[in-house]
Amino acid sequence: MANTNPTIVTAAALVVGVLGAFGALNSYNVSNNYSEQFPDAYGGGVAQVRFAPLLERVPPAATLGYFTDIQPSQKAYESAFLAAQYAVAPRVLVMVDAKTRPEWAVGNFSRPQDFAAAGAAHGYGTTADLGNGVVLFHRGAQ
């Protein structure tokens, strides 16, 4: 049977209004906790700082090879690549392998190591250590 009582309507409307505001507060709390826990969740912000020196050295239309010391099985592998790709766009990053070896390549390293040896393993020589684990390589410049 349909309700005809204005008091019930008023109560329901006010309950929905108040709960709506509390729902928004809850969403804010969830968002706040997530933001505190995961600032720059996928490394896009850090990547833009790390790869900034590269932008002056490589033209926007370039296709760059990419290799890293992060293993494909690691969770950070994909996000590190995508963050790097976003940071250097409109340049394109392609994974260096036996078939794909562009003239220039960038190394994205998670810790200090022998960058020259890492480049040589892929057939590239070091052109510039740009800091923060970002190294520019050139094919055949060993």
Add this chain to the structure above:
Amino acid sequence: MGIAVVVLSIVAGWFLARALTAGAWAGPRWASLLVEVSLGALIGPGLASVLFFVVAVAGAAGRGGALAAVALVLAVGAGVWWKFTPAVEAAPPASKGFPWAWALWICVGVGLVFLVMDFQTASSANPSGEWDAMSIWNLRARYVASGGELWHRALSSEIGGNLGGAQHPGYPLFLSGFLATAWSAEGAFDQVVPISVSLVFAMGALILLGASVACRKSVALGLLAWSVLLASEVFASQAAVQYSDLLQGFAFLATVVLLDVAADREEPRLWIAVGLAAGLACWIKNEGIPFTIAALAVAAWKSPKRGWVWIALGAAPGLVALAALKLMAQGREGVFPETVGEAVQKIAGAGRWWQAALGFGKAVYDAGNPWTHPVVLLVVLAMALGWVPAAERRARWWLWIPVAVTAAAEYGLYLVTTADLDWHISTSVSRLVAQLWPSLIWLVLVMLRTPEEFFAAPAAVGESKPAARKQGRRVH
């Protein structure tokens, strides 16, 4: 300059929205103005995006090309507004309002403050947006904005490094194209642009929902619509991520609202508006394609004779842009099966049906906190207000068709996806719900009686019941 492009595009959209829908919105002037502005926030950026895509393909992307595209949309919008906007009589004031509307205004205001704080917190922590912003939407915008032949990269499978799920050469370009317009005008990839654009589209969807309900039904029900959406974490959590899903939901809602009003008034300019919104819906994401097809079919069915001409005229920008993009895209989406046999084999797996259904069910459950869940709020309202008479419900049932077709298509994609189904569901289903959410809230609320009906004076002697109902007054 990037923000100026965003603002000018919205102004251009408002000109068109005003010209195409003036006089169609009953209710208070503030509500019709909000409807027009929010529709403008969809139409203007959408047309700017389409036009800048043309500019980019012509190799003219850059500050001059971006400003020319926006100036053209603005000039056309202003011209149409100047030439075609009909004179509008002020709507008669409501006979009596809901006495507690002031309290609902306070609740909505408080909820809005929390939504803005939520947005600010999330955007500060992740100014580049979340995963798909970085790997799809903003990334492709950088290619489109960069001039020369670089726009090809946005439509190529060479980006993404052969990582699973990172290549989307055929994804539509509404968001990326609009960001590219603003970035080109700016001459830099200023992160303020995607943050601002995300805020505009989230607010556009929110404003359109409540204001259109206020116009079509009543102010109090409009305020309650805002409350229900503000309680929806599935909506709030998507506002700052810089994805296309809330924009997709915004376009779905705009199309449904315009279908409702166009069917009532049968004016050609309203059918142009329907076509415009439905056409732009498929320029946002692939999920928009089944929606656009269903919405255009429904519009053609419900429009008067030769109405399809007006609908097609409105839909042309979005449809032509999408067709051109699909023809130029190099590569294919990785999640579609390659043969019919493969698709049939997947559909035959009963477990996938359950898995997809459970995924949707869980996403709806997660749409809000249990105590403030939007579905609970809708049930409370339905129980207290009751449904409109059956004849009125039957007159609007067809508005569900485009939304139902889209939900079925999204469900169907899970049945045939070649990606790992668990992964595919977990990474996308809440966003699919977010797309449909504003429209679903709207469709439910327009089927309810209004709070005002319970407080209005009885029909005057000699006044017909339908006339009194039209003024939002309860009739015994």
